[in-house]
Amino acid sequence: xxxxxxxxxxxxxxxxxxxxxxxxxxxxxxxxxxxxxxxxxxxxxxxxxxxxxxxxxxxxxxxxxxxx
Numbered sequence: 672x673x674x675x676x677x678x679x680x681x682x683x684x685x686x687x688x689x690x691x692x693x694x695x696x697x698x699x700x701x702x703x704x705x706x707x708x709x710x711x712x713x714x715x716x717x718x719x720x721x722x723x724x725x726x727x728x729x730x731x732x733x734x735x736x737x738x739x
Contacts, residue, residue, distance in 0.1 A: 690715050693722065700725050 689703050691712045703712050704727065714723035 688713050690719065691725070692716075697730070701730065704730075 689707050689709055689712050691700055691703065691714050693714055693716070695714070700712050704710070711724050711726045713721055714725060716722050
């Protein structure tokens with residue numbers, strides 16, 4: 672019997688990961704963080720392969736840079 676690929680990212684380890692594309696806006700990422708009560712959003716390419724992570728700390732650091 673051939674092993675099937677998990678249907679969604681994180682399914683193999685029993686998690687539902689919240690994903691964004693590289694084109695997702697900062698506002699949309701912030702909405703995802705708040706809506707799901709999470710601390711990170713995984714950035715994926717078109718094949719849902721991970722290419723990065725955006726965290727609360729990343730956002731706060733950038734906002735502090737812009738305010739300075």
